[in-house]
Amino acid sequence: MSSAALPTVGARFRLRDGRWLGYAEYGDPAGRPIFSFHGNPGSRLTRNPNIALLARLGARLIAVERPGYGLSDFKVGRAVLDWPDDVAELADGLGIARFAVVGGSGGGPYTLACAHQLPQRLTAVVVISSPCPLTVPGVTTGMSRQNRFSFLLGRYLPWPLLRRLYDMQAGLLAQQPEALLDRLAGTLAPSDRAVLARPEVRAVLREGVAEAFRQGGRGLAWDTHLLARPWGFRLQNIAAPVHLWHGARDVLAPVGMGRYLARSLPHCDATFLSDEGHLLVYAHWEEILAQLIA
Numbered sequence: 001m002s003s004a005a006l007p008t009v010g011a012r013f014r015l016r017d018g019r020w021l022g023y024a025e026y027g028d029p030a031g032r033p034i035f036s037f038h039g040n041p042g043s044r045l046t047r048n049p050n051i052a053l054l055a056r057l058g059a060r061l062i063a064v065e066r067p068g069y070g071l072s073d074f075k076v077g078r079a080v081l082d083w084p085d086d087v088a089e090l091a092d093g094l095g096i097a098r099f100a101v102v103g104g105s106g107g108g109p110y111t112l113a114c115a116h117q118l119p120q121r122l123t124a125v126v127v128i129s130s131p132c133p134l135t136v137p138g139v140t141t142g143m144s145r146q147n148r149f150s151f152l153l154g155r156y157l158p159w160p161l162l163r164r165l166y167d168m169q170a171g172l173l174a175q176q177p178e179a180l181l182d183r184l185a186g187t188l189a190p191s192d193r194a195v196l197a198r199p200e201v202r203a204v205l206r207e208g209v210a211e212a213f214r215q216g217g218r219g220l221a222w223d224t225h226l227l228a229r230p231w232g233f234r235l236q237n238i239a240a241p242v243h244l245w246h247g248a249r250d251v252l253a254p255v256g257m258g259r260y261l262a263r264s265l266p267h268c269d270a271t272f273l274s275d276e277g278h279l280l281v282y283a284h285w286e287e288i289l290a291q292l293i294a
Helices: 051-057 080-093 105-117 145-156 159-175 177-185 190-196 199-212 218-227 255-264 285-293
Strands: 008-014 020-027 032-037 059-064 099-104 122-128 242-247 268-273
Touching: 008 080, 020 051, 020 080, 032 080, 032 105, 032 285, 051 059, 051 285, 059 080, 059 285, 080 105, 099 105, 099 285, 105 122, 105 218, 122 285, 145 159, 145 218, 159 177, 159 199, 159 218, 177 190, 177 199, 190 199, 242 255, 242 285, 255 268
Parallel strands: 032 059, 032 099, 099 122, 122 242, 242 268
Antiparallel strands: 008 020, 020 059
């Protein structure tokens, strides 16, 4: 990889409302632009360790942090549908007219929000291991007890208490991100545990989690609060084509969620993998990138 393709990991962009938006760039700076949205928790440092693949395929990956994570200022009262405005403003600031979007896990709903709001600007849309609206009956069947409990707290706990709870967790996890990865591994499918055992994957996840809590737990707390409630738009109104990837052994966003998304999106190309879990992106990154730059 040439020096021109080395990552820029600590960039910030000033939005019109005065907030800073944190982001990182990976791959080919002259490549096809892809905006990437991290899961919960995550940050601009959450990435696939195979950075060289981006440069080889001619892709420019821009990993953007949602408000309250990493270098992005918290935004009081934000909604899921506020995110496309931030993304569009950043794209304008970077001189990018059209771009692809991809989001994994908790970044999936924000990817779909961009598909809803910005269809004319998008060249491709990919969602990976994404939850669907939790208000749909039965979609949490097969979800880990820990994840289900988190969403219950997000839906019913008053915001001051929810924020305090997540701030307490953030203080510990920012110092010991391995503890979160170890706890997570105990609940996941065998394929996911194998992914987490790979040193290069564990290293980037550890780095991404630690950075997610730079400001405390507000970002994750508000994400949990938002995704546990109606998202503010109908999946059936998304006109943009969406590529969907989901593992049948996913216990964080069970496969029923992926099947609901595939049924509800008017133009969905869905790939369901019988032996994969939540972390399928690490095994299928090249195929996913091919969809994003096609």
